[in-house]
Amino acid sequence: MKVNLGQKLSSQLTLTPQLRQAIRLLQMSALEIEQELIQAADENPFLDFDNSPSEDFVDPILEFSHRSSSSKLQRVDAEDMEEFSTLSKEDTLLEFLMHQISTVRANPDVKKILYFLAGCVDEKGYLRESLEELRASLDQLDLSVDLSERDPLFDEALGLLKKLDPPGVGAMNLQECLLLQLENTSDADEHIVQVAGDIVTHCLEELGKNNHDKMKQKVKCKDSALHGAIKLIKSLNPSPGLQYSTDPGQVVTPDVFIKKVNKRWVVVLNPNNQPNVRLRSEYVEAVKDIKNTPENMPFLEKFNEAKVLIRSVKQRGDTILKVAQAIVEKQQGFFEHGDLAMQPLLLKEIAETVSLHESTISRVTNQKYLQSSRGTFSFKYFFGGQISREAGETVSAKAIQTLIKQMIQSESTEKPLSDGDISTLLNNEGYQIARRTIVKYREILRIPPVHSRKKLNQEL
Template sequence: MAISINTRASQTVSLTPQLQQSIKLLQLSNSELEQQLAKEAEENPLLEFEPNPEIESNLTQSNERIEVTQSSWANPRISQDDDEDWGEQYERIAHKQTLLEYLEEQIHLLNVAPDEQSLIAYLAGCLDERGYLPEDLQNIYIDLTSQTLSKDSYERLEKALAMLQSLDPPGVGARDLAECLSLQIDRILENVNTNRDIWELAKEITNSHLSKVGSKDWQKIRQASGQSEAAVLKAVNLIRSLQHNPGAQFERENDQWILPDIVVKLKQQRWIAESNPNAKPRLSLNNEYARILKENGQKKIDGALKQKMLEASWLVKNIAQREETILKVAQAIVSRQQKFFSIGAIGMRPLVLREIAEELEMHESTISRVTTQKYLACPLGIFEFKYFFSSQVSSENGSGISSTAIQALIKKIVGEESPSKPVSDTQIAQILNAQGYNIARRTIAKYRDILRIPPVHLRKQ
């Protein structure tokens, strides 16, 4: 056997410690950033950190907060000369992304035809708050064809459901608990190399013996599967570790009080985004240490101390870079959503991460980090950046409207209804259809639930 030495050139991506830190800081919220900086300052004497009094008071004086909800969106009256500092009035509730919004965001990124995206989005609108599909697929198909919203075959509807079930969170789109758990196990089996036998046993138990797990009938499961009781118990423990409610993370939590990163103001008939000075991290280099190091010269600096100085400089620069990136993304969002800030949610235009990424010449993953847990304050309230990204609903004339605007239209229709004769979900769908927007009745019902609007029989007076 001949032995030889060859030279080969190849390209690899290597993340430097500085870049890793920059990415980590970008995805932190204001409160998480405060905690991280406090920790860094404790470990590095060359850093000076002053806790943000706004965030501290936010944590300790919750009883003095003022709640501003989505009801204030309807008719904002803001003059050009209004100099109110919306950044200081941070005691407001922020919009929390719903399961349907999260799914629509993913559906828009699927590499499938627009009509297939519409079919998947229709099914997403049929899910309950747990993320399950409670109605039989055959009934949904009949409903679809009866509304003349689709001429798709039943097989295409099944394919659309499979695509929906491939999205996050794992288990979404399941029709029962067994399917929900099985979908999660399939996702795990695609990525694990160890314990595959136990996971495959867990899937067998989930599909065929789930009722016996509830009654703890291990002997019958062992006999049916041909496995030892120890293996069965391991598989059951894995099943219990799975999420039984994929939509749990999107359930409405207690009001979340936050300090916005950005404030939006009206100047010369145009809405602009500015950094909130109250939210800026109070971090700097220790001037006394820096002076001593400078006087002693680089050659006399201890190696460990020199490393601390380098790390401190990196952190200060990365914090500045974080603020600049957040502001750039906010400015790009505000530039596109001018109508929203003027008339409310009904003026929201469709927007995707890729659009902002291309303009700023950044990667979509970077935009995703910036839009998560970053907030802007405006006269309408406080909103997470992600709120301004929504899928597009096509109209008959070829124009598009965002799903957020559709929700606002539903709210407007219900707000104008007669108390003695409220409009049904079917009637709302017909009204929107007359305006050129083909929205399924089940999607109307889902949006109505998101808006916390009761069903028609509960609204009747």
């Protein structure tokens, strides 16, 4: 074997402790960095962290929970903030049900009861009160019928509730929830569905114990059918409501505000969201007289750690502002006209604009929020895929989703649009979009498929 001795020149990136800290702070939320600085100030005598609100800033938005400020930051007038009060969030289960009920054609009193029942559904999608208790609560509704006619209206409304999406909603217990979902199953073998229904009806306890022999004895079926039915049941959702947001009042802290200046939307840092951390002047003076000896090293190290942390916090604020400015500049149309004017945007584009690495942009957009007259949005909201048009231009996926939502909202109740219909209509407008993409976007929007919308309208 021949051995060669030589030199090789290569470059290697080594993350220093300071760089690691800067990266860690960059991806923290406002609340997380506040907690981090409180702890750091407790452990380091050189640090002074003030998390009290600014005396000259009155914040009219009650959702704000973070109260750090800095007098050196650009100020925001309270009167300018009054219009910024809408928080954007994912639909809750209740909002999703309300949207469906608004499209239902039914007796006005039935719809009142239907809205009432939707409000009684818990976060998992169940009605936890008994039917007697629910009926007794109808007195609070302004119904134009006498007592003798209330029960039939209640039963009709309850039946409609159980036909809404997600399948299984409005059930009184797990057994009914699973049965409702089995009734909505259209792509499974009829015999398997029947066996699954028998198992849910008569063998839930045995199913929980995985007692196949007892189940087979009760439902009287072959092994293949039994295994197919069990597999089908396991594919059902025992808590259909949990796929929706269960915290409609989620508290988020905007890192920046978006306001209009000279016909352009610009970014302003939230003054009550910038950590006011500094060195304690009395300790800084004391350090000047301390000699660099081994016994003084722990004290001097704390001093250096404090300076590095303050520098990292400032760099974090500068980077957030720089990235937010680049996003807003790219999405001027959105802030002026809404989702239809959303531009396709990739992390790479912002990285090139602000001369930062794409991974840094990813960290900056994590748990960071901007607040505008259109609501409060995560930085990540403005990034997404794109759809090509025949003319060669591109539009954002969110703009297409908005078009789909508008088309379905204005569709005929007798003949709702299928995914293929929507794909054809969009292609006729020059958008190159496949049916499977329509399905994906419709599911993101939590819009039921055409057969569910059609079935509901026919039954009404």
